[in-house]
Amino acid sequence: MESFLVFALVALILVSAVQSELCEITAGSSIKWSRHPDDCSTAYMCLLGKVVSYTCPEGYVVSSDDVSCIPAGSQFDDCTELERIILHDVEITPLNIASSCKEGNKLQDEANCAMYSECVALPDGNTTMVSQECKYPFLFNVKSGKCEHFKDVKCDPGQIVPKSPCDYKAFQCSSAQCIPCNIRFPTCTGLPDGLNPWVGREWTPDYVTCEEERVILQDQCKSEKEPQVFHPNEKTCVVYDVKKIVG
Template sequence: MNTVLLSALCVSLFCFAESAVLHKTDTNFRVDPDDCSTFYILNEGREVSFKCPDEFVVNAAARSCVPKGSLLDTCVKILQSTEGNCTFPSDKKLEYAGNCARYYDCENKNSEGTPKLTECQFPLLFDVKAQRCDHFSMVQCGSRYEPKDACDYEGNHCRSAHCIPCHVRFPSCKGSPDGLNPWKGRERSPYFVVCKDERMVFQGKCPYAVDDKPRIFHPVHNMCVEYEQDD
């Protein structure tokens, strides 16, 4: 069987890699989704990694390392074209470029072989490196859109005619400081929200006073007060 030495391949790609022998028929090739200077070739079920030198990135069409930032730099196009493409055995979960709370589940595909687009529960975000949904404070979204409100998550949207609208069930903390805040849209009512990094972390209702008098959440003082003392 015709083979070429990996070292010969490295000459054409200006890269460094571990020693191995590749068959000419081995065409499985992908660029690292997090690092455009790294790419992988699948050889007999095993991925072999290659690394371009400093300030060089991979041009997938030419399968060569090109100067970073040059006209031959196709890094953005590469990342877009490989999105959701579960090609290699190591592909378990892939990021979804349009939303930091979603990812492609390569182990859950439809009849056509397309990976399922899955969403984390609010307020979690998908951590590409950890391969799981994690607390928003632990995840770096980079260029991915970062949802903050519960209603930014499709899983909280109504799926039936008798469903209470999402904005009624969940308050918004966008633009609000950390700590206690009035429930937007329900000001001067007993309802309030606790915010952290523009996320709702708790929603509550002021309890009645000792003499059973109703209390509301004051929109200026940010505390529960008796109804007639809301000035």
């Protein structure tokens, strides 16, 4: 049956206090499901004392051997041998078997501490998991399910912990005309906390403020009188002096 399309059947718990006849019949069995007595493409399942339903895609029917959808009319289609169970006065809620997750649910990325997956709704009413990234310099907190300040997040061992803006996918180039990230954004990797020169732009007005190797602020030296540059050794803004820069 390798060529058959098998769908995962997920149960949607009903808010009903009345147990169904199906649940009573299958109370002593580990298999608590049955096909619809008049529609082989639909099945009922007893879950925690409540009845749920699911429907196979067009052209498929429910197999009586296992909880899966098989091609209608195939050698495995035993719809005519269906064991009929009469259900009456049972509250049934249709189940969309294409939905694979609950909208809003989030899962951490095992490889990158700034990445996570979020369940989002599709236009057709189904749901799917989509990869997301926290804004710089936030990281994903598994406990709260939110992106939080890097100081408030403890990443798992083995996870990549991005620190530089260019470690985040949002700042990476997606076209040949894009200016490389390391030219557009500064880095604090390997630099101490506090004011530091913009690596690659030494002796210019540009400088950065670092905290735990993250760029907290990028700024420029400003003066209404004389032009200033950031001194990479003194780590402060000084009056522009070509002799100091060259010699």
